[in-house]
Structure formats: C-alpha cells, structure tokens
Amino acid sequence: xxxxxxxxxxxxxxxxxxxxxxxxxxxxxxxxxxxxxxxxxxxxxxxxxxxxxxxxxxxxxxxxxxxxxxxxxxxxxxxxxxxxxxxxxxxxxxxxxxxxxxxxxxxxxxxxxxxxxxxxxxxxxxxxxxxxxxxxxxxxxxxxxxxxxxxxxxxxxxxxxxxxxxxxxxxxxxxxxxxxxxxxxxxxxxxxxxxxxx
Amino acid sequence: xxxxxxxxxxxxxxxxxxxxxxxxxxxxxxxxxxxxxxxxxxxxxxxxxxxxxxxxxxxxxxxxxxxxxxxxxxxxxxxxxxxxxxxxxxxxxxxxxxxxxxxxxxxxxxxxxxxxxxxxxxxxxxxxxxxxxxxxxxxxxxxxxxxxxxxxxxxxxxxxxxxxxxxxxxxxxxxxxxxxxxxxxxxxxxxxxxxxxx
Numbered sequence: 541x542x543x544x545x546x547x548x549x550x551x552x553x554x555x556x557x558x559x560x561x562x563x564x565x566x567x568x569x570x571x572x573x574x575x576x577x578x579x580x581x582x583x584x585x586x587x588x589x590x591x592x593x594x595x596x597x598x599x600x601x602x603x604x605x606x607x608x609x610x611x612x613x614x615x616x617x618x619x620x621x622x623x624x625x626x627x628x629x630x631x632x633x634x635x636x637x638x639x640x641x642x643x644x645x646x647x648x649x650x651x652x653x654x655x656x657x658x659x660x661x662x663x664x665x666x667x668x669x670x671x672x673x674x675x676x677x678x679x680x681x682x683x684x685x686x687x688x689x690x691x692x693x694x695x696x697x698x699x700x701x702x703x704x705x706x707x708x709x710x711x712x713x714x715x716x717x718x719x720x721x722x723x724x725x726x727x728x729x730x731x732x733x734x735x736x737x738x
Numbered sequence: 739x740x741x742x743x744x745x746x747x748x749x750x751x752x753x754x755x756x757x758x759x760x761x762x763x764x765x766x767x768x769x770x771x772x773x774x775x776x777x778x779x780x781x782x783x784x785x786x787x788x789x790x791x792x793x794x795x796x797x798x799x800x801x802x803x804x805x806x807x808x809x810x811x812x813x814x815x816x817x818x819x820x821x822x823x824x825x826x827x828x829x830x831x832x833x834x835x836x837x838x839x840x841x842x843x844x845x846x847x848x849x850x851x852x853x854x855x856x857x858x859x860x861x862x863x864x865x866x867x868x869x870x871x872x873x874x875x876x877x878x879x880x881x882x883x884x885x886x887x888x889x890x891x892x893x894x895x896x897x898x899x900x901x902x903x904x905x906x907x908x909x910x911x912x913x914x915x916x917x918x919x920x921x922x923x924x925x926x927x928x929x930x931x932x933x934x935x936x
Contacts, residue, residue, distance in 0.1 A: 605885035613881060626875035635882045658864070665863035666856070669870060676874045677824035683811060683881070684833045687803035 544572055544595045548647050551593070551619055555667050562661045569653040569660075575640040581622070582638040588627040590648040594620050597644025598708055602716070603636050612716040615641075615705045621671055641709065691720045692728050742770055742793045746845050749791070749817055753865050760859045767851040767858075773838040779820070780836040786825040788846035792818050795842025796906055799834050800914070810914040813839075813903045819869055839907065889918045890926050 541549070541563075548570065549563050558566070571590075575581060581599060582588045594616050601614040601622060613636070616622035627634035628651070649657065657664055685694055695718055699706040706714065715725040739747070739761075746768065747761050756764070769788075773779060779797060780786045792814050799812040799820060811834070814820035825832035826849070847855065855862055883892055893916055897904040904912065913923040 603882045603886065606887070611885055613878070624878075625871060626879045629871055629875045635879065635886070662860060662864070665867050666860070669863050669867035672867060672870050672874055673823060673827055676870055676877065677827045679874065679877055679881075680811070680822075681824045681833065683877075684801045687809055688801065688833070690804070 541567070542572070544645060544647060545570055547595055547619070548593050552664070552667050555670050556663050558661065558663070562663075565660050566657060566664075569649060569657050571648045571650070571653075573646055573648055575644045575646065577640055577642050577644075580637060580639050581644075581646065582624050582627070582634050582636060584635060584637050585633045586627075587631055588624045588634050590623075590650050591628065591654060592622055592638075593647040593649075594618050594622060595645040595647060597646075598641045598705070599638055599644055600641055600709075600713060601636050601638045610716055611719075612713055615702070615709060615713075615717065617705060617708075621675075625672075641713075686719055691718060691724065692732070694718050695725065695728055696732070739765070740770070742843060742845060743768055745793055745817070746791050750862070750865050753868050754861045756859065756861070760861075763858050764855060764862075767847060767855050769846045769848070769851075771844055771846055773842045773844065775838055775840050775842075777842075778835060778837050779842075779844065780822050780825070780832050780834060782833060782835050783831045784825075785829050786822045786832050788821075788848050789826065789852060790820055790836075791845045791847075792816050792820060793843040793845060795844075796839045796903070797836055797842055798839055798907075798911060799836045801834050808914055809917075810911055813900070813907060813911075813915065815903060815906075819873075823870075839911075884917055889916060889922065890930070892916050893923065893926055894930070 545567055549558065549566070552558060572595075575597070581592055584603065596618050599616040599622055600612050601616065601624075602610045602612045604610060614622065616638075622638055624634040624636040624638065626632070627636075685697070689697070695714075698714065698718065711725055712722040715722040718725065720728075743765055747756065747764070750756060770793075773795070779790055782801065794816050797814040797820055798810050799814065799822075800808045800810045802808060812820065814836075820836055822832040822834040822836065824830070825834075883895070887895070893912075896912065896916065909923055910920040913920040916923065918926075
C-alpha cells in the first residue's frame with residue numbers, strides 16, 4: 541500500500557478496527573494531492589467539497605474580520621483532519637481560509653465518496669464521530685481559555701501541547717492564534733526567558 | 739411509548755432510520771430526569787457523566803473568566819443536545835456550567851450506556867456524528883461572526899435564527915451571549931425599533 545494511504549489507514553485503525561478487505565475497499569475512494577507553500581486547500585467564498593487529511597506539511601486556518609485583519613483559529617500538521625466544516629456540511633461558501641505554510645501533501649475525500657465509504661464500512665461513522673467530537677472539545681476548551689487564562693498561560697500551554705507547531709510557525713502567526721499582538725508575544729517570550737534564567 | 743422518549747426517537751429518526759426493535763432496545767438505556775429552574779445539569783469542576791437531550795425547558799451554557807464574569811456560549815431548548823463535551827469525552831472536570839433557566843426535563847445517557855447503545859445499534863454512530871458535526875459547524879461560524887459582524891448584525895441574526903430563545907431569555911443573558919454589555923444591547927434594540935418605525 542502507498543505509504544501516504546497507509547498513514548491514514550493507521551490513523552483510522554488507532555480508533556476502530558478495519559478488516560483487510562475494508563482497507564482495500566477504502567483506498568480507491570481516496571485522492572492524494574500536493575499543495576505548494578502558500579496555496580489554499582479552502583478559500584473564503586468557495587464551497588468546501590472535501591474532507592482533508594494532512595499526510596505531511598503544515599497548514600493554518602484563518603478568517604478575516606470586518607477590518608481585513610487575519611485571525612488564526614487553528615494550525616494543522618500531519619495526521620490531522622482540517623476543513624471548514626460549516627461550508628462542507630451545508631455546502632455554503634466557506635468563511636475560513638485554509639492555507640499551506642509549507643509544501644503539504646493531503647488525502648482528500650469528496651462528499652459523495654464519503655457517503656459511499658460510510659455504506660462500505662459503516663464503522664467509519666464511529667471514527668469520524670470520535671474525530672469531530674475531539675475537535676469540538678478542543679475548540680470549546682480554547683474559547684474558555686481565551687478568557688479564563690492569561691496570555692502567558694495560553695502561550696505556555698500552546699508550546700507545551702504543540703511544540704512541533706511552535707517551532708515551525710512564524711511568531712506573528714502564533715500571536716494571531718493566541719489573540720495578542722506580535723509585540724506583546726515578543727515581550728512575553730522575553731519575560732519567560734528571563735524567568736527561566738533567574 | 740412514553741412521550742418524552744418518543745420525542746428523542748423522532749429526533750433520531752429524522753436523521754437515520756431505526757427499526758421498531760432498535761427503538762424498543764434503546765429505551766431501557768435512557769434516563770428521564772427533571773431539573774428545577776436554577777439547577778445545574780453540569781457544574782464547573784464536576785465531571786460530565788452523561789449526554790443530555792432536552793425534552794422541554796431551557797438551559798444556558800456558560801463559563802466564568804478569571805475576573806468571575808459570566809460568558810454565555812450557548813442556549814439550549816427542546817430537541818437539543820447539550821453538554822460540556824470536553825469534560826464528557828476526556829472525563830476531566832468541566833469548565834462550563836449548564837444551568838436550567840426554567841423547569842427542564844431531559845433524557846440522559848451515561849457513557850457506559852452510550853457504548854452499549856452503539857453496540858446495540860451501530861447506526862447511532864451516524865446520528866451522533868451528524869449532531870456533533872452540526873454543533874461544531876455552528877460554533878466555528880459563531881467564532882467568525884463575533885469578529886466579522888457588527889453587534890447589530892449578530893443580534894439581528896440571533897433573533898432571526900432563534901426567535902423562541904430571544905423571546906424567553908432575559909436581555910442581559912442575550913447581551914452576554916453576543917459578547918456585549920446589556921446597556922449596549924438596550925441601545926441597539928432602541929435603534930432597531932426606531933429603524934423599523936421610520
């Protein structure tokens with residue numbers, strides 16, 4: 541099996557158990573695609589047609605406010621699903637942009653293919669339920685933390701939970717994700733560095 | 739069948755088709771419970787042990803920021819599921835409070851019973867996937883709208899989408915849900931009222 545497809549199959553098998561036959565039946569429904577750095581998997585205004593699993597690379601999901609400022613709501617790295625779920629679910633224009641921050645390889649499944657997959661292997665409903673439930677839990681936790689934690693706590697929690705993203709993403713994007721200015725993030729980093737030395 | 743249970747079965751049957759046998763098998767796993775006005779379905783610091791479907795009544799889900807201010811993230815009325823999903827999924831202390839705004843009747847399913855239900859009727863995985871996917875889509879849409887729309891647009895969208903909640907909830911709670919002060923909401927309402935007259 542192609543190593544990219546194997547990555548997704550392994551991801552699924554960590555949550556449910558697919559038989560060998562099911563695995564083989566799933567493969568033809570998957571579409572492997574490469575994006576260049578800077579390209580968009582979903583663009584605001586377009587309808588999201590696919591579910592997207594990141595095989596390698598790194599993406600960000602962001603939206604623009606009414607003044608044109610970017611707000612990053614999520615980063616995505618390998619082994620993550622990323623989408624504008626609202627657009628995909630309701631087939632309405634996306635409000636989020638999902639942009640590749642480096643060359644990114646993904647596996648995509650169109651809505652039609654996804655429904656075929658659910659008929660082929662109904663246990664995939666469980667896999668996707670667990671995935672979306674976790675994403676929902678993370679998003680609601682983030683909403684609370686944006687108010688309940690200080691910026692410093694949020695930054696420390698972010699670099700503790702996602703060290704790989706923290707090391708690979710420009711500081712101004714981390715600031716946007718944390719909802720603070722890049723100047724404030726810079727002063728936080730200095731403060732944490734000086735705490736660590738004292 | 740008890741009319742409360744029938745309400746949930748109908749809700750499920752609008753998304754998937756349960757056989758008569760499956761419906762009968764599900765019922766013993768459901769727990770009917772009544773809450774008084776002001777009582778809590780989930781309290782911050784406790785672990786959420788159940789999924790909760792609202793049969794009748796009205797609830798709000800809110801959290802406290804580090805200054806002790808309440809932030810309402812959701813209202814729930816009949817035919818809605820409501821929970822602190824993060825707490826329920828990871829069995830960690832809840833960060834949200836879910837409080838009844840009037841006498842509220844719910845159907846609850848514990849985690850263990852839920853797993854039994856999924857074995858009994860695996861198609862329920864699809865039902866819950868669709869429910870949580872919609873909730874996720876709504877939450878992400880709300881995050882964007884908080885920045886991309888003016889308070890007036892958000893208020894008009896809220897009363898347009900949820901007229902029943904808008905009519906039954908105190909204004910200060912709607913202000914909290916919209917992320918504005920109650921004074922600002924009051925001036926918005928006056929402005930909208932005067933727009934409508936002119």
